[in-house]
Amino acid sequence: MTDRAPAPVKEPESRTTISAGLLKIFDVGAIILGDSGIGKSESALELIARGHKFVADDIVEIRRAGKGGLVGSAPALSRNFMEIRGLGIINIRAIFGSRAIVRESRVDLIIKLRKWELGFEVDRLGLKAADSITIAGVKVPQLTLPVAPGRNIATLIEVACKVHKLRAKGYSAPDEIVRRLDKALT
Numbered sequence: 001m002t003d004r005a006p007a008p009v010k011e012p013e014s015r016t017t018i019s020a021g022l023l024k025i026f027d028v029g030a031i032i033l034g035d036s037g038i039g040k041s042e043s044a045l046e047l048i049a050r051g052h053k054f055v056a057d058d059i060v061e062i063r064r065a066g067k068g069g070l071v072g073s074a075p076a077l078s079r080n081f082m083e084i085r086g087l088g089i090i091n092i093r094a095i096f097g098s099r100a101i102v103r104e105s106r107v108d109l110i111i112k113l114r115k116w117e118l119g120f121e122v123d124r125l126g127l128k129a130a131d132s133i134t135i136a137g138v139k140v141p142q143l144t145l146p147v148a149p150g151r152n153i154a155t156l157i158e159v160a161c162k163v164h165k166l167r168a169k170g171y172s173a174p175d176e177i178v179r180r181l182d183k184a185l186t
Contacts, residue, residue, distance in 0.1 A: 014064040016136050022060045022072045024053035028161040029105035034113030046154035053102040054092045057082040064136050070107035109164045116146035
């Protein structure tokens with residue numbers, strides 16, 4: 001018999017920092033990430049102008065919260081600020097008022113903006129299972145939105161958040177259309 005304590009179990013880090021933006025859109029905490037210059041901050045600015053809530057731009061501090069979820073916030077130094085190419089640093093609270101800001105938000109969905117290029121395969125029907133990314137030991141659904149001239153990224157992000165909410169309630173438009181097709185063919 002030994003008096004040694006068991007080796008500690010390696011726990012995933014409970015806090016991390018990522019390069020992204022965080023907004024609360026239709027009560028969905030959405031992290032927006034992508035390459036530099038892809039349009040993350042410009043899309044976030046449009047979403048704020050539409051009445052959605054700003055949490056963080058460029059750097060998001062994420063921590064594990066109760067019930068296995070994640071909560072994101074801005075570092076104190078950059079809280080309320082956003083950088084927009086051509087405008088520089090702007091203060092969201094000063095421009096849109098305190099109602100446009102929330103100090104923190106759950107992290108429910110990751111939206112990755114990716115430049116569309118020839119050969120980039122995207123699930124056009126939504127039939128495959130959503131991808132996920134693990135942050136601080138917690139899996140979060142991730143969706144990739146192709147970015148190309150003429151696409152309204154802010155609207156696509158809004159719809160992605162609504163689709164996420166519907167899926168959480170058990171509704172799937174692709175499943176419904178497959179059922180309708182099956183019924184029509186029988």
